[in-house]
Amino acid sequence: MTKEESRNRAYELARERYAVIGVDTDKAMKRLAKVAVSLHCWQGDDVGGFESDAGLTGGGIQATGNYPGKARTADELRLDLDKAYSLIPGKHRLNLHAIYAENPGRKVDRDQLTPALFSRWLDWAKSRRIGVDFNPSFFSHPKAADGFTLSSRNEGIRKFWVNHGIACRKIGETFGKELGTPCVTNVWIPDGYKDTPADRATPRLILKKSLDEIFARKINPRHHLDAIEGKLFGIGSESYVVGSHEFYLGYAIANKKLVCLDSGHYHPTETISDKISSVLSNVDEILLHVSRGVRWDSDHVVTLTDDLKSIAEELVRGNYLERTHIGLDFFDASINRVAAWVIGTRAMLKALLIALLEPTPWLQDLERKGDLTSRLAIQEELKSLPFGAVWDFYCMNKDVPVGAAWLNEVKAYETKVLSKR
Numbered sequence: 001m002t003k004e005e006s007r008n009r010a011y012e013l014a015r016e017r018y019a020v021i022g023v024d025t026d027k028a029m030k031r032l033a034k035v036a037v038s039l040h041c042w043q044g045d046d047v048g049g050f051e052s053d054a055g056l057t058g059g060g061i062q063a064t065g066n067y068p069g070k071a072r073t074a075d076e077l078r079l080d081l082d083k084a085y086s087l088i089p090g091k092h093r094l095n096l097h098a099i100y101a102e103n104p105g106r107k108v109d110r111d112q113l114t115p116a117l118f119s120r121w122l123d124w125a126k127s128r129r130i131g132v133d134f135n136p137s138f139f140s141h142p143k144a145a146d147g148f149t150l151s152s153r154n155e156g157i158r159k160f161w162v163n164h165g166i167a168c169r170k171i172g173e174t175f176g177k178e179l180g181t182p183c184v185t186n187v188w189i190p191d192g193y194k195d196t197p198a199d200r201a202t203p204r205l206i207l208k209k210s211l212d213e214i215f216a217r218k219i220n221p222r223h224h225l226d227a228i229e230g231k232l233f234g235i236g237s238e239s240y241v242v243g244s245h246e247f248y249l250g251y252a253i254a255n256k257k258l259v260c261l262d263s264g265h266y267h268p269t270e271t272i273s274d275k276i277s278s279v280l281s282n283v284d285e286i287l288l289h290v291s292r293g294v295r296w297d298s299d300h301v302v303t304l305t306d307d308l309k310s311i312a313e314e315l316v317r318g319n320y321l322e323r324t325h326i327g328l329d330f331f332d333a334s335i336n337r338v339a340a341w342v343i344g345t346r347a348m349l350k351a352l353l354i355a356l357l358e359p360t361p362w363l364q365d366l367e368r369k370g371d372l373t374s375r376l377a378i379q380e381e382l383k384s385l386p387f388g389a390v391w392d393f394y395c396m397n398k399d400v401p402v403g404a405a406w407l408n409e410v411k412a413y414e415t416k417v418l419s420k421r
Helices: 003-020 025-032 074-085 115-128 155-179 201-214 245-255 273-280 306-317 337-356 360-368 372-382 387-397 405-416
Strands: 038-040 093-097 132-135 183-187 224-229 258-262 286-290 324-328
Touching (some): 003 387, 025 387, 074 115, 093 324, 115 132, 132 155, 155 201, 155 224, 224 286, 258 273, 273 286, 306 337, 337 387, 337 405, 360 372
Parallel strands (some): 038 093, 038 324, 093 132, 132 183, 183 224, 286 324
16 A cells, blocks of 8 residues: 555545544635645744844844854745745745845835835745735834834834834735735834833823824725734833733724734733634734744744644634634744744644634534533543544645655755755
């Protein structure tokens, strides 16, 4: 029996087992195929960007490690992304930061960025028929040196960053128009204090004013969607973050914006799975940034943890997949960077498939009837069902390596390409 025949047989047995509990595995895979995860470009070069050779400087962000093979140019980064996409089942998106503009030979400051500076990214995305999401870069810049950008009391600095935000919305709108799929442009700022502030209110009022100015121009939602991302604390803002979850949630509800829930941006005992239904009760859509914090917002590579599975379960159980934009947000320079993309994205897709293979109507019916004993018992039995056979079959049908076979391709790519950088 060939490997393909063995996998087909394993899938048929799994399909039969899931059918007993009322789950159609073919239907689950079809729904998963419609999910486009947005891969974050900054994993490929440790959030360096192409503004200068200085790379990442401040702003509450830190990439650790020095694994060889980091992308040094946009062409190298796109080559690495192509490799990652080839090893991930399905059609996925790109998440791009403003510091990845390409303008060889001439420096353009961030308040003057234009869509033309991203034309090569646009051409690349068009040729691969993928959507692009975008992010203003409110860090690693002299005008962010004191830790304040959109909430700065210095009007010149505040206005600079407002203009940056306005410019980035135009860039996002262009991506959306040209690619035929809405670009989610997400605002995250590092603003805050290391120690206890005497005035928490004023920076937030300034931030509100800045956001109002950035979002003043209406953009067709078929082309562009605005998102705002809060955080509990950051490096250098341990005691106070201006753009907290509560601030942005209120702003998003009042102004019809997307709230970005980042799985590393809350207290270690909080999980965003519990926040999804709460937020989506008050806003139309959300953005998820999926990372893995270890003891703090350390942006480890996403793995198939209980937290990740809980996020996926909530998206499926609440029928929220069509209202949720899923992106990854981690940066690990201690391992092969292409492998990090593949591990993280495949883990996200595995979690979603596990959730899609759950007999949700049955479990919810047991809950409505008050049969909590049966609910817990069935939830436990589901953990030993042959999800892996369905995942392998899905990968095989999407023409990507099954199991850990993708790692051989990454190792070969490292030898042929990455090791020569």
